[in-house]
Amino acid sequence: MPRTTASAPVLSASAATTTEPTAPSAAALAALLPWFAANKRPLPWRRDYQPYHVWISEIMLQQTQMDRAVDYFLRWTGRLPDVAAVAAAREDEVLKLWEGLGYYSRARNLHAAARAMMERHDGRVPEAMEALLALPGVGRYTAAAVRSIAYGRDEPLVDANVARVFCRLFDLDAPAGEAATQRELWRLAGALLPPGRAREHNQALMELGALVCTPRGPRCAACPLAPACEARRLDIAPHRPVPGKKKDIVPLALATGVLVHQGRVFVQKRAPGDVWGGLWEFPGGGVEPGETPAQAVIREYMEETGFTVRVTAPLTVIRHGYTRFRVTLNCFALAMDGAPPEPVLTEAVDWRWAAPRELTALAFPAGHRKLLDWLAARPPLPGLEPWA
Structure with a gap:
C-alpha cells in the first residue's frame, strides 16, 4: 500500500525510524514553478492555451510520444482549426488525419465529442467538470487537464509522469496502476496544488516527469525537488514506481x-x-x-x-x-x-x-x-x- 497517511503527506514508515528529513509538502514544491518557467518546452498548444487546442493535444498525447504528437497536432489544427470543423468533417477525413497515431477509438470519440459540443455547448469546449465528463472519450484526467490548463481552474491531475514523480517523492511502494495507489496519487495532487497556479503547476509536474524524473535513468542532480525526494534520499529512485504485473505478449x-x-x-x-x-x-x-x-x-x-x-x-x-x-x-x-x-x-x-x-x-x-x-x-x- 502507499506509504502515506490519510491526512497530510508524510514520509514512508521506513524513513520514520531513521533520521527524519522534512516531509514533502506544498512548500517543498516551491522550486517547481521557477524551474518550469525556465525549462518548459515551446509546445504549440502553450502559445495561448485555447481550450480547443488543449483538448486536442491531450487526446493526442494519450499513448503517444510528444514529438509525434506535435507533428500530428500541427497537421490536424491546420486542417481542422476549431470544434465546428471537426464536427463537420467526414469520418474518413478524421481517421486519415489520425492515421499512424493508433488507438483509433480516440479519433472516433473526438469526432463524436465535437458533434456533441456543437449540439450542447455552441461549438465550445465546456469548462464544467460534469459537462466534460459527459463527452465521448473524456475521462477524469482529460477533464482535469482541460479545466486546469485551458481554463486555469484549481483542478489536480495525475498522468503517468505525475504518478512517477509522486511515487519517488513519497516512496509509494505499490504499483502506480493499482486502485489504492491511484486514489492516493490523486489525493496528493489535490493536497499539493497551489491555489490559482494549477495551469503552471500541473504542467510543471508533467514536464518534470518527462524531462528529468524519467522512467529510466532519472537525473536527480538536475531535479528541483531533489531535496524533498524520499526515493532519492533512500537511493531507490530507479526502483520507483514499483513495477506492476507485465501482460503476456x-x-x-x-x-x-x-x-x-x-x-x-x-x-x-x-x-x-x-x-x-x-x-x-x-x-x-x-x-x-x-x-x-x-x-x-x-x-x-x-x-x-x-x-x-x-x-x-x-x-x-x-x-x-x-x-x-x-x-x-x-x-x-x-x-x-x-x-x-x-x-x-x-x-x-x-x-x-x-x-x-x-x-x-x-x-x-x-x-x-x-x-x-x-x-x-x-x-x-x-x-x-x-x-x-
Missing part, C-alpha cells in the same frame, strides 16, 4: 493479399465497432492451425467477400505490435479469373476498386499502411500504375 499470425483487377486494387472498410472500425484494409485474417499463410488468405477472401482468388506471388512479411499483440502479417499478390462479382461483405461495411493513387487518401491500420509503403517503394505489380 500474444503472437498473431495473419495473412492478407493485394487483389489486382484491371489496374485497380480491392479494399474494404471495417465496421464501426471493430478494432479497426472505419479504417480501410486489404481483406485477410488469422492463419488457422494446419494452414499455410497462402491458404489462409485464399480462405479469408472467400469468407469476407465471396471472391475466389489465387496467389500469384508472395510479397513481404510485415511485423508490428499494438497493445499486447505482436503481429506477423504475411502479404501476397492475388488475382482472380474473369470479371469480379459484387462482393458479399461479412467483415466490412463498404468496398471499392481503387487506383493506387486513390489509396493515399484513405486511412489504413498500421500493418496495412506498412504494406502500402512497401509497395510504393518498389516497381508496381503487373497491371498497376506506380503507387503514390
Whole structure:
C-alpha cells in the first residue's frame, strides 16, 4: 500500500525510524514553478492555451510520444482549426488525419465529442467538470487537464509522469496502476496544488516527469525537488514506481493479399465497432492451425467477400505490435479469373476498386499502411500504375 497517511503527506514508515528529513509538502514544491518557467518546452498548444487546442493535444498525447504528437497536432489544427470543423468533417477525413497515431477509438470519440459540443455547448469546449465528463472519450484526467490548463481552474491531475514523480517523492511502494495507489496519487495532487497556479503547476509536474524524473535513468542532480525526494534520499529512485504485473505478449499470425483487377486494387472498410472500425484494409485474417499463410488468405477472401482468388506471388512479411499483440502479417499478390462479382461483405461495411493513387487518401491500420509503403517503394505489380 502507499506509504502515506490519510491526512497530510508524510514520509514512508521506513524513513520514520531513521533520521527524519522534512516531509514533502506544498512548500517543498516551491522550486517547481521557477524551474518550469525556465525549462518548459515551446509546445504549440502553450502559445495561448485555447481550450480547443488543449483538448486536442491531450487526446493526442494519450499513448503517444510528444514529438509525434506535435507533428500530428500541427497537421490536424491546420486542417481542422476549431470544434465546428471537426464536427463537420467526414469520418474518413478524421481517421486519415489520425492515421499512424493508433488507438483509433480516440479519433472516433473526438469526432463524436465535437458533434456533441456543437449540439450542447455552441461549438465550445465546456469548462464544467460534469459537462466534460459527459463527452465521448473524456475521462477524469482529460477533464482535469482541460479545466486546469485551458481554463486555469484549481483542478489536480495525475498522468503517468505525475504518478512517477509522486511515487519517488513519497516512496509509494505499490504499483502506480493499482486502485489504492491511484486514489492516493490523486489525493496528493489535490493536497499539493497551489491555489490559482494549477495551469503552471500541473504542467510543471508533467514536464518534470518527462524531462528529468524519467522512467529510466532519472537525473536527480538536475531535479528541483531533489531535496524533498524520499526515493532519492533512500537511493531507490530507479526502483520507483514499483513495477506492476507485465501482460503476456500474444503472437498473431495473419495473412492478407493485394487483389489486382484491371489496374485497380480491392479494399474494404471495417465496421464501426471493430478494432479497426472505419479504417480501410486489404481483406485477410488469422492463419488457422494446419494452414499455410497462402491458404489462409485464399480462405479469408472467400469468407469476407465471396471472391475466389489465387496467389500469384508472395510479397513481404510485415511485423508490428499494438497493445499486447505482436503481429506477423504475411502479404501476397492475388488475382482472380474473369470479371469480379459484387462482393458479399461479412467483415466490412463498404468496398471499392481503387487506383493506387486513390489509396493515399484513405486511412489504413498500421500493418496495412506498412504494406502500402512497401509497395510504393518498389516497381508496381503487373497491371498497376506506380503507387503514390
